[in-house]
């Protein structure tokens with residue numbers, strides 16, 4: 001049985017035009033499905049405004065879904081009231097994007113790490129030991145040098161290590177990491193990602209890794225889900241999708257990766273032309289059609305492509321398949 005099953009998940013936000021105008025909906029997540037086995041890592045990829053952060057927050061039930069299903073350990077938690085979600089809160093955690101604002105500036109590192117343990121009723125004599133171990137695990141040593149420090153006394157990389165330690169100190173089964181390295185210096189991104197991978201493997205944590213950068217996903221991911229304008233356009237094993245991307249949008253994202261060969265005189269960073277569409281009024285048919293170089297006239301702008309299994313375990317939503 002998978003740890004997590006997400007079926008046709010929708011998160012729509014109502015917006016009113018004027019005081020008496022009609023209600024319209026920002027369809028941030030619009031029919032997303034996937035499964036995660038225990039210990040698997042799913043990369044969710046997409047540009048800003050593709051709905052990937054909303055998806056992560058909805059799966060954690062920080063946002064209430066509009067429709068679909070979230071099943072965790074065979075329990076349907078889609079509409080479970082907050083008062084009955086305590087066990088789910090204790091089984092899950094989030095690593096935030098911004099290490100500069102996600103830690104309380106008035107608390108010491110010691111308290112920041114102890115707080116989730118206090119909430120779970122861990123006795124004081126055990127807490128200190130767990131905090132020291134957590135600092136060692138994220139390679140902030142010697143731990144005594146960090147316990148009394150405040151977030152402003154730490155570098156961005158050190159703060160994100162604290163963010164990771166805080167998320168993992170209670171040994172959650174499932175973690176959502178939302179662009180955890182995008183605000184860090186390029187030189188330390190790989191280090192933080194490989195730290196996350198080693199802790200994820202050590203504790204068998206199931207994870208969703210949200211990013212706009214496919215290049216960073218390779219450090220962590222077993223599966224990949226590509227989102228465009230609230231829809232999932234491709235989903236499958238990470239290696240298969242990277243080796244042979246099927247959807248023109250995924251192909252464009254991979255082509256946009258910088259060429260590691262500095263001697264290549266054609267080395268350019270190509271990005272998919274155009275802008276992502278509005279989520280209030282997305283284009284009809286395939287939402288990617290205004291930017292797609294392979295759009296089939298008379299079809300793609302009218303009919304929405306179904307999500308099909310094009311190869312074993314490799315799914316795509318595109319009329320080319």
Ligand code: SF4
Pocket residue numbers: 247248249286287288289292293294295296300305317318319320
């Ligand atoms: Fe391009 Fe048509 Fe495929 Fe959409 S369905 S990605 S417009 S070819």
